[in-house]
Amino acid sequence: MSTATENPAGTTDGEPGAQALHLRVLDALGEAIVSGELAPGRRLTLDDLQQRYNISRTLARDTMRVLESMNLVYSRRRVGIVVQDPELWNVFDPKLVRWRLASSRRAEQYSSLTELRIAVEPIAAAGAARRAGAAERRQLTALAAELRRLGEAGELEAFLKADIAFHSLLLHSSGNEMFKALDGMVAEVLSSRTQQGLMPFKPRPEALEAHEAVAAAVAAGDAGTAETAMHHILDEVRTAMGLP
Amino acid sequence: MSTATENPAGTTDGEPGAQALHLRVLDALGEAIVSGELAPGRRLTLDDLQQRYNISRTLARDTMRVLESMNLVYSRRRVGIVVQDPELWNVFDPKLVRWRLASSRRAEQYSSLTELRIAVEPIAAAGAARRAGAAERRQLTALAAELRRLGEAGELEAFLKADIAFHSLLLHSSGNEMFKALDGMVAEVLSSRTQQGLMPFKPRPEALEAHEAVAAAVAAGDAGTAETAMHHILDEVRTAMGLP
DNA sequence: AAATGACAAAGGTATGACCTATGTTACATA
DNA sequence: TATGTAACATAGGTCATACCTTTGTCATTT
Numbered sequence: 001m002s003t004a005t006e007n008p009a010g011t012t013d014g015e016p017g018a019q020a021l022h023l024r025v026l027d028a029l030g031e032a033i034v035s036g037e038l039a040p041g042r043r044l045t046l047d048d049l050q051q052r053y054n055i056s057r058t059l060a061r062d063t064m065r066v067l068e069s070m071n072l073v074y075s076r077r078r079v080g081i082v083v084q085d086p087e088l089w090n091v092f093d094p095k096l097v098r099w100r101l102a103s104s105r106r107a108e109q110y111s112s113l114t115e116l117r118i119a120v121e122p123i124a125a126a127g128a129a130r131r132a133g134a135a136e137r138r139q140l141t142a143l144a145a146e147l148r149r150l151g152e153a154g155e156l157e158a159f160l161k162a163d164i165a166f167h168s169l170l171l172h173s174s175g176n177e178m179f180k181a182l183d184g185m186v187a188e189v190l191s192s193r194t195q196q197g198l199m200p201f202k203p204r205p206e207a208l209e210a211h212e213a214v215a216a217a218v219a220a221g222d223a224g225t226a227e228t229a230m231h232h233i234l235d236e237v238r239t240a241m242g243l244p
Numbered sequence: 245m246s247t248a249t250e251n252p253a254g255t256t257d258g259e260p261g262a263q264a265l266h267l268r269v270l271d272a273l274g275e276a277i278v279s280g281e282l283a284p285g286r287r288l289t290l291d292d293l294q295q296r297y298n299i300s301r302t303l304a305r306d307t308m309r310v311l312e313s314m315n316l317v318y319s320r321r322r323v324g325i326v327v328q329d330p331e332l333w334n335v336f337d338p339k340l341v342r343w344r345l346a347s348s349r350r351a352e353q354y355s356s357l358t359e360l361r362i363a364v365e366p367i368a369a370a371g372a373a374r375r376a377g378a379a380e381r382r383q384l385t386a387l388a389a390e391l392r393r394l395g396e397a398g399e400l401e402a403f404l405k406a407d408i409a410f411h412s413l414l415l416h417s418s419g420n421e422m423f424k425a426l427d428g429m430v431a432e433v434l435s436s437r438t439q440q441g442l443m444p445f446k447p448r449p450e451a452l453e454a455h456e457a458v459a460a461a462v463a464a465g466d467a468g469t470a471e472t473a474m475h476h477i478l479d480e481v482r483t484a485m486g487l488p
Numbered sequence: 489a490a491a492t493g494a495c496a497a498a499g500g501t502a503t504g505a506c507c508t509a510t511g512t513t514a515c516a517t518a
Numbered sequence: 519t520a521t522g523t524a525a526c527a528t529a530g531g532t533c534a535t536a537c538c539t540t541t542g543t544c545a546t547t548t
Contacts, residue, residue: 020531021531021532022309022531022532046498046499055533056532056533056534057533057534057535058302058305058531058532058533058534059531059532061302061500062306062309064499065306066309066313069313069314069337069339070313075498075499075500076499077497077500077541077542078499078542078543079498079499079542080497080498080499081498081499089425090336090337090338091421091422091425092334092336093334093336093337094334112420112422113422115367115371115420115423116422116423119363119367119368120363120364122363123359123362123363127359130488176356176359176360177330177331177335177356178335178357178359179360180331180335181334181335223488244467264500265500265501266500266501289528290529290530291529299501299502300502300503301502301503301504302500302501302502302503303501305530305531308530319531320509320510320529321508321509321510321511321530322508322509322511322512322528322529322530323510323511323528323529323530324528325529325530
């Protein structure tokens with residue numbers, strides 16, 4: 001086995017420009033850890049990785065370093081690479097969230113994310129009411145109107161898209177860089193609700209009103225009202241998901 | 245320059261077991277990017293890194309991979325390593341937070357974190373009221389009592405330590421893994437308040453009462469009250485920091 | 489039983505080579 | 519002149535190998 005001629009990393013090798021090798025290995029290993037296939041405390045060596053994925057030491061090290069930087073593993077001389085306790089993982093890393101959503105533990109990840117939404121989005125709405133730019137306020141109002149139109153027409157797919165745009169824009173208008181960084185995760189949660197049939201055929205009128213209320217409050221610069229209205233939206237979500 | 249004999253990475257070489265080389269390089273580069281010394285769009289090459297820090301290509305690549313996984317840079321063939329726009333950074337990565345707190349932009353990082361606390365901690369308190377274990381409830385109550393004692397005695401350092409323990413335990417009792425992961429950042433914010441003299445000589449009585457109220461509500465399993473009481477604590481913080 | 493020292497395993501680091509994608513430039517063509 | 523195209527050089531991607539350093543482990547000694 002001089003060079004990696006034998007289809008490294010178990011790729012099906014179908015599409016040409018698939019992905020960089022190190023990313024595929026990273027994803028594979030990350031998913032293995034997150035799924036519990038490689039349990040906490042499990043010890044690996046660079047040699048294991050090289051053989052398991054048929055890669056060079058360079059790539060094994062690259063992958064390990066990234067995993068280490070996410071606190072999924074740590075490495076010690078003479079010991080090897082050890083899978084960390086989940087308590088220590090950087091659970092805000094988008095890669096990790098993605099892996100968990102793809103695993104059998106997806107339900108837990110969703111409820112964590114939903115609770116995070118419940119916490120953050122009202123404050124983000126208040127922040128937007130204080131700090132959003134004029135264009136953002138206009139766009140938010142427009143999106144709320146579009147949500148009503150699409151919702152009443154029962155166009156669920158388009159509704160989802162607009163809903164994601166609404167919540168994402170709100171986070172971006174909040175003026176808090178950490179809130180902005182949550183937009184991908186919120187989009188993920190919203191998509192999944194629709195895909196898993198957790199959405200009613202038509203959005204409830206209360207939800208439509210609440211979105212309009214948020215947009216109006218943000219447009220008016222009324223932080224308190226924006227926060228409360230966003231709370232109403234999330235109460236909808238909470239009950240829809242059967243949370244307390 | 246055959247091997248790295250000339251004091252690589254600019255270490256002062258004083259303490260023997262300082263740190264792994266790759267971590268020092270990572271910190272140095274991360275801080276350089278975060279501080280703006282390496283502005284977004286700035287292009288580097290692996291060769292640059294090797295020379296700048298007097299390291300081998302192996303380490304330059306390791307460092308780059310980690311930075312890439314944090315979205316601080318991206319790398320493209322024939323182009324090099326490009327510093328990303330701050331909008332795209334993984335701002336929840338603890339390393340990044342640490343670098344920013346050490347930079348001249350620390351104030352922005354603090355206000356982002358504080359707003360995040362304002363959002364998360366009340367919901368975490370509510371979660372704790374629902375899901376905390378018996379031992380956690382007892383310990384929270386004990387910590388609230390200790391906070392009163394230390395606060396009234398004016399022992400600021402011990403108070404800070406207990407305060408951190410209180411908020412950290414609350415996050416850990418919330419039953420939400422993502423909230424748990426914020427404990428280090430909350431501790432950081434709390435420490436800084438005291439160090440920067442933003443704390444009154446003695447904690448305000450209202451703050452002490454609010455901590456006791458949170459503990460009592462969690463102990464009683466009263467989620468709504470716990471959430472509200474935590475809001476009061478954070479209102480204190482908000483006004484102390486001069487936020488709206 | 490405890491301290492000590494030899495040994496070996498595994499990551500840490502350094503080099504050098506070759507592969508491959510891709511920006512750039514120059515040239516040829518319409 | 520504008521445009522498509524082919525050659526070229528650059529810089530990361532990947533691999534292989536070698537040596538250093540730390541640190542578990544185990545046998546030896548006291």
